[in-house]
Amino acid sequence: MNYQETLDYLFNALPMFQRVGATAFKKDLSNTIALCAHLGHPEKKFKSIHVAGTNGKGSTSHSLASIFQAAGYKTGLYTSPHLKSFTERIRIDGMEIPEDKVVQFVAENQDFLEELKPSFFEMTVGMAFWYFALQQVDIAIIEVGMGGRFDSTNVIRPEVSVITNIGFDHMQFLGTTLPQIAGEKAGIIKNEIPVVISQTQPETQPVFIEKAKSTSSPIFFADDLWKVCKEETSLGLATYQVTTKDDSFEVQLDLLGNYQRFNLPGILETVSQMKDQGWKLSQSAILEGLKTVTTRTGLKGRWQILGENPLTICDTGHNESGIQEILEQLKSYEFSQLWMVLGMVQDKDISKVLALLPKEANYVFCEAIIPRALKANLLAEKAMELGLKGEIIPDINEALGFARKNAAKNDLIFIGGSTFVVAEIEDL
Numbered sequence: 001m002n003y004q005e006t007l008d009y010l011f012n013a014l015p016m017f018q019r020v021g022a023t024a025f026k027k028d029l030s031n032t033i034a035l036c037a038h039l040g041h042p043e044k045k046f047k048s049i050h051v052a053g054t055n056g057k058g059s060t061s062h063s064l065a066s067i068f069q070a071a072g073y074k075t076g077l078y079t080s081p082h083l084k085s086f087t088e089r090i091r092i093d094g095m096e097i098p099e100d101k102v103v104q105f106v107a108e109n110q111d112f113l114e115e116l117k118p119s120f121f122e123m124t125v126g127m128a129f130w131y132f133a134l135q136q137v138d139i140a141i142i143e144v145g146m147g148g149r150f151d152s153t154n155v156i157r158p159e160v161s162v163i164t165n166i167g168f169d170h171m172q173f174l175g176t177t178l179p180q181i182a183g184e185k186a187g188i189i190k191n192e193i194p195v196v197i198s199q200t201q202p203e204t205q206p207v208f209i210e211k212a213k214s215t216s217s218p219i220f221f222a223d224d225l226w227k228v229c230k231e232e233t234s235l236g237l238a239t240y241q242v243t244t245k246d247d248s249f250e251v252q253l254d255l256l257g258n259y260q261r262f263n264l265p266g267i268l269e270t271v272s273q274m275k276d277q278g279w280k281l282s283q284s285a286i287l288e289g290l291k292t293v294t295t296r297t298g299l300k301g302r303w304q305i306l307g308e309n310p311l312t313i314c315d316t317g318h319n320e321s322g323i324q325e326i327l328e329q330l331k332s333y334e335f336s337q338l339w340m341v342l343g344m345v346q347d348k349d350i351s352k353v354l355a356l357l358p359k360e361a362n363y364v365f366c367e368a369i370i371p372r373a374l375k376a377n378l379l380a381e382k383a384m385e386l387g388l389k390g391e392i393i394p395d396i397n398e399a400l401g402f403a404r405k406n407a408a409k410n411d412l413i414f415i416g417g418s419t420f421v422v423a424e425i426e427d428l
Helices: 003-013 030-038 057-070 099-116 120-134 178-188 205-214 260-276 283-291 293-297 320-330 351-356 376-385 396-406 419-423
Strands: 047-052 075-078 090-092 139-143 160-163 195-197 219-221 227-234 237-243 248-253 304-307 311-315 338-342 362-365 390-392 412-416
Touching (some): 030 120, 047 057, 047 178, 057 139, 057 260, 075 120, 099 120, 120 139, 160 178, 178 205, 195 205, 195 260, 205 219, 248 283, 260 283, 320 351, 320 412, 362 376, 376 390, 396 412
Parallel strands (some): 047 139, 047 160, 075 139, 160 195, 338 412, 362 390
Antiparallel strands (some): 075 090, 227 237
16 A cells, blocks of 8 residues: 555544544553554653643643754654644654655554554554654653543653643543543553643642652642743744742743743753753753744644734634633734634534633634534534624635635634644645
8 A cells, every 4th residue: 555545544444533533532541552562562662751631732742842852862752633644643853754654554564453443543652652663762752642541642651741731621531520630631640750730720739649649659730830921922932931949041932822831831840850860951952942843843733823914823722721711812912803713523512612702703614524523504503692603614714715805904813613623724
């Protein structure tokens, strides 16, 4: 099989949660354990950092990878889902896994895959670990897919575990309260391995403390140790003042979302923990890595500016807390009229998200080309019940084109509501 045939085979043969939803999700690590055993346990052949959380785990993973790259380490990065191409999920030093390696992995393991019948995600995790071991990376940053306890990535024994924050997302799998969801995320905490919590939350703090105590894991609440204050955003960089008990310094970050203020303490504390373990991470490498996250790692879709006059911004934030942050940041811009090009998925309770959205905005309702997508007309119906009105244009790029055509130069267009909406933007 060539690369395209290999991808078609994977998409058709293996259930993919991002596309089809619940039928692809398993609360069980046995497939991943079996696949790793078949591959010769690649997960034991490289050092790693494990990153979980509801919001911020992708940005945190990319930022950590950028810092290690800037410090000269050969750095693997595993994230999901992909936006444009499958190979985005598996990178080394910012370079996506070559297509011929994807073909090689499937060709060499096809009989076993057909016998095991793993999910698409389980297979991808196995491929990532195989590739990182093959290429002998110095360190790999591994982002969980969902939850933590039963996530396929949870077969590694990392140098540090990181949990960014806890919010309401994937509640049908992870629980209906923040402590329940935190309990699932806390599943990545391993015996005697340090764990960094990026954002202290009263409802979840006891869960993490109890889990860390049971595993004899040193626990660090990063926002107690690193005070972060955003100063300004200009020329594509956000400037933060960082203060510790011993020091104060300035950080520039090329990720422009205001929500990065919650991620930065966890990133800095994780780097501090790794330095304590002997990793050579100079202050200049840390600052350079944070300043060049998108260029070093290829991260897209996080408060990304797509155009000006009218200012057009996309962001992958999609749950209640993510949308709250987006709306807060939109308030910091001056504009005449807000346009929101929105699409969502059907297997989540979106009523709380819709209730947050401003009634005075102009809406264009659209849908991603995946089975999980909520039909644009159904989204419009639900939105209308809450006083949100607009056009129904299912095709995402046609919807964005409509907004651009009808918006004035001093208006602002936001496009998002789902990772999969952002993924289909042609000029991303």
